[in-house]
Amino acid sequence: MTSRPTAGVVTDPPPGAAHALGTLWIAVTEAGGAVDFVPGWPEHEIRAQAEELIAAVRAGRSRMIVVGDPSDPDGTVFVTPGTGITAHRGEVGRLMVRPDLQGHGLGTVLLDAAVAEGTAMGLEQLTLGARGGTSLPEFYRSRGWELTGVLPNGVRLSAGDARDVHLFHRALVRPGP
Template identity: 35%
Template sequence: MIGGMRAAPPSTEVTAVEAVDPQLREELLACWTDVSNAGGAVGFVPPVTRDDVAPVLDALVARAATGRERVVVLRADGELAGWAVLSLSVSPLRRHWATVLRVQVHPSRQGQGLGRALMTGVHAAARDCGLEMLHLTVRGGYGLEAFYAGLGYQEFGRMPGAIRLAPGDDREEVHLFVRL
């Protein structure tokens, strides 16, 4: 609320990119580092630096350049606000579905409905690729299952202790899917 009035929702655009240029790489790196340091369940345990995240991002960018992954970028009011990855299968038996990875919205933009906007865009990008189903995992203990259930995802399994945040702090990996 601003002065008793609700702020207008941000203008959003979600696009799938096959090539990541240097400027987009820097935006993705900054977002991923900030999301990780805010406690986001996106592959790291805070604190992390850009130097920690960069090699993992660069490997992802290399896979995107080969067509194995698609980076789906969310812009809000023209600025990068979040992103996710569609990881495509190389198996001919699994080309009708993909795994969604690294779903993240920048901490400064959370609470504005952008996670839903990003995932709606991921679904559209997946359909544009001819996909019929998506799979993703979430880290147990964060309550993300309810968010994804609201987007039509169903849980189909849990792997106890699959994620080790620290000695003595193991979390479940929760597997979800949605038919598009």
């Protein structure tokens, strides 16, 4: 019997982490994954976003959660805490699993780890957005996330393909009276 993979928090990404994240992000995008880009998007733009995300992790503005080696991840997700009047909540984003490993529960492992990390950070709630026209809204709903609204035509994939963004919420810690 195979054991369930585990996810770990990476607070100090190793050298090459941005390149590895970019490589994962490109692979997921080219496979049709709903992570900010569409197939055929210029790779240098995806890699630039990966550099910015790793810089945010190094600066402590975001938490990176990885299944596998941070220098060659099988999957990732990020938790970004709010600031000021939104400091009680965080945003979950860029949940990605290598295309050849999808369908084996790694997304659930990463999502569960994001919830655990948000709780450990003392956050009261997490939010996320999921592209409509994919299986993602049902994925999140089936894992206990509450649909709080839909942003009509929230992303435009091409001139003729705008999709709704499904907005989700997950309570972590119930505030006292």
